[in-house]
Amino acid sequence: MGRLFVVPLLTGLLTASSAMAEEDPFLWLEEVQGQRALEWVRAQNARTEAVLEKDPRFEPFQAEALRIFTATDRIPTPSFRAGGVDTFWQDATNPRGQWRHTTTDGYASATIPWETVLDVDALAKKEGAPWVLKGHDCLPPADLRCVVFLSNGGKDAVESREFDAGTKQFVEGGFRLKEGKPSVSWLDMDTLLVGQDWGGDTLTESGYPYVLKRWKRGTPVEQATEVFRGERKDVSASPIVLHDADGQLQGVLINRAVTFYESELFLLGDAAPVRLPFPRKVSFQAFVQGQVVFTIEEDWGRFKQGALLAWSLDALKQDAAKAKPTLIFQPGPRQAIERVSATRTRLLVNLYEDVKGALDVYSSNKGRWTRKRLAMPKNAAVEIVATSSSHEKLFAGAEGFLEPTSLWLGDAASGSVKQVKSLPARFDATKHRVEQFWVKSKDGTRVPYFLVRPLKPKAGGVTPTVVYGYGGFQVSKPPMYLPEMGKLWLERGGAYVVANIRGGGEFGPRWHQAALREKRQRAFDDFAAVLEDLVRRKLTSPSHIGIYGRSNGGVLTSVVMTQHPELLNAAVIESPLIDMMRYPKLPAGASWVGEYGDPFVPEDAAFISKYSAYQNLKSGVRYPKPYITTNTKDDRVHPGHARKFAAKLEAMGLPYLYFENTDGGHSNDSDPMLNARRWALHHVYLSQQLMD
Numbered sequence: 001m002g003r004l005f006v007v008p009l010l011t012g013l014l015t016a017s018s019a020m021a022e023e024d025p026f027l028w029l030e031e032v033q034g035q036r037a038l039e040w041v042r043a044q045n046a047r048t049e050a051v052l053e054k055d056p057r058f059e060p061f062q063a064e065a066l067r068i069f070t071a072t073d074r075i076p077t078p079s080f081r082a083g084g085v086d087t088f089w090q091d092a093t094n095p096r097g098q099w100r101h102t103t104t105d106g107y108a109s110a111t112i113p114w115e116t117v118l119d120v121d122a123l124a125k126k127e128g129a130p131w132v133l134k135g136h137d138c139l140p141p142a143d144l145r146c147v148v149f150l151s152n153g154g155k156d157a158v159e160s161r162e163f164d165a166g167t168k169q170f171v172e173g174g175f176r177l178k179e180g181k182p183s184v185s186w187l188d189m190d191t192l193l194v195g196q197d198w199g200g201d202t203l204t205e206s207g208y209p210y211v212l213k214r215w216k217r218g219t220p221v222e223q224a225t226e227v228f229r230g231e232r233k234d235v236s237a238s239p240i241v242l243h244d245a246d247g248q249l250q251g252v253l254i255n256r257a258v259t260f261y262e263s264e265l266f267l268l269g270d271a272a273p274v275r276l277p278f279p280r281k282v283s284f285q286a287f288v289q290g291q292v293v294f295t296i297e298e299d300w301g302r303f304k305q306g307a308l309l310a311w312s313l314d315a316l317k318q319d320a321a322k323a324k325p326t327l328i329f330q331p332g333p334r335q336a337i338e339r340v341s342a343t344r345t346r347l348l349v350n351l352y353e354d355v356k357g358a359l360d361v362y363s364s365n366k367g368r369w370t371r372k373r374l375a376m377p378k379n380a381a382v383e384i385v386a387t388s389s390s391h392e393k394l395f396a397g398a399e400g401f402l403e404p405t406s407l408w409l410g411d412a413a414s415g416s417v418k419q420v421k422s423l424p425a426r427f428d429a430t431k432h433r434v435e436q437f438w439v440k441s442k443d444g445t446r447v448p449y450f451l452v453r454p455l456k457p458k459a460g461g462v463t464p465t466v467v468y469g470y471g472g473f474q475v476s477k478p479p480m481y482l483p484e485m486g487k488l489w490l491e492r493g494g495a496y497v498v499a500n501i502r503g504g505g506e507f508g509p510r511w512h513q514a515a516l517r518e519k520r521q522r523a524f525d526d527f528a529a530v531l532e533d534l535v536r537r538k539l540t541s542p543s544h545i546g547i548y549g550r551s552n553g554g555v556l557t558s559v560v561m562t563q564h565p566e567l568l569n570a571a572v573i574e575s576p577l578i579d580m581m582r583y584p585k586l587p588a589g590a591s592w593v594g595e596y597g598d599p600f601v602p603e604d605a606a607f608i609s610k611y612s613a614y615q616n617l618k619s620g621v622r623y624p625k626p627y628i629t630t631n632t633k634d635d636r637v638h639p640g641h642a643r644k645f646a647a648k649l650e651a652m653g654l655p656y657l658y659f660e661n662t663d664g665g666h667s668n669d670s671d672p673m674l675n676a677r678r679w680a681l682h683h684v685y686l687s688q689q690l691m692d
Contacts, residue, residue, distance in 0.1 A: 141247030154665025206591035208236035357382030427486030471503035546570030
């Protein structure tokens, strides 16, 4: 195979990654729409379909998954708007979905009286485009004038259009932006704050805007007035518009993301933007009763990382240097703040302790914050689903691996909650149990994992077991009710594991930062320790263990497959990063240098090259046959990662399966029909590898 990388010796002019790129025979697969690349994809898809779709399990798996994803008794995920409740609903009749609205009382009723605000299927048919709704931003307090974000096929890039939710029509001659990855916020009925590709050098290396402009109605967007400019080497610049409970504009903050985890915050006024004296690792969370609320991800003065702090906006406006924060809450070593949101006068904090959820309401009185815990289910995942700054109502959800999702309507002022919706059971959960174990990783750190296993596992350690992991970007993985996993896997005698490895957010910023950059190997060691513990407990054996991860989880699964092929027999590697020696050159990889390091810097290349799966495949090693899958329209994690890994396996004569969806984007779930097929393919492959 020749040299995979060259470490600079004397001149320092040649990095490991640039040498690797020169020798990479599969760079042509990075041409997303290249003719040769697409011909290769079609051939790979046909080969994989012959193996998986011809399996007699495929059609019943797909039918079961489709019933789950299009069931009419699902809980419609609510959000508050215009004095009522919205949802986005997809089913067999409306696979692209409908934006719907009802009253709050109507939503809580058994039969919800919906009215359609926007039919995306009808719009797609009318315009002949595969539109996917990526959300909307509406101007308070009426919440009737909105900017709608439409994606072609599920890409992150969107077209932005002004929409009147009262008349249910796009506004003729209204605000409209071409396809891109913009930041768009309302200042008032006739003014937007916009970041986009303004032409020339106005996007960062990550592909996001760093120039923000004020755009007045009735003027061409080219005449918008610049209000902030970051630098091209930044990740992005985006506005945080602060409206009070009555919808009045109180202030604008600018978040200059210097790296993925470091920001400079500015207060926008009539004069030049004022830099706020905050730590660089800080995250905006909410605005309530004149207080701007942030978490800090690093120790700062007397405050420890993970702390939730509040500043008076008026004090920041008067003299930012003298404004002092107030501590709202400091998480303990086994706690983490998962999400923060605000109602009209209260602050909601979604807290996890040992990866089990709770929901607290905080009130402020003369600078002192007091807490009340809501009576949500215990030993479950609990999450904030929806709040509004115009009133005190809230929606919260609760679920477990074997407990279907329930939805609760609460009042933050009174501290009351009641269950208003519950998902019917989608699989027989009576034959399984849930346990939480802790295992020591290679460096002695105790790492938790959840195990969902049969009450009567098969003798001899042969229970087919799927182990899921992510381990990055401070993303937590609490218990979740996964109907497709339950129906297609658990009911058939399988076990399921979620490994809460370092790099995630299960124990706050410290858990995440423990696996950053040169410490990344810890996440892989944690995951391997979980696999070894499952065998040690005699639940299963390596020939019956499969691993699954997507996106950043694709880094994890591809690396564990190459470092520990002896521990597993299957790997679903979905929408993955794999070529870590080149990822910053593939959109939007440059934004993640803060997470992984920069392979074009020799010192970083030295540690990345030790684990990058694309470079560490070795001849003569017996690897499990992986199932590698991605999406042609994934503009977040480039499909070249998955393509090149499969091509290299093929060139080395190693077994693999590769499948590339042509629609859906990074999430791969924009269409329930495609999503059903996706999970059917996953589980046929896992069944073949672990059950047959």
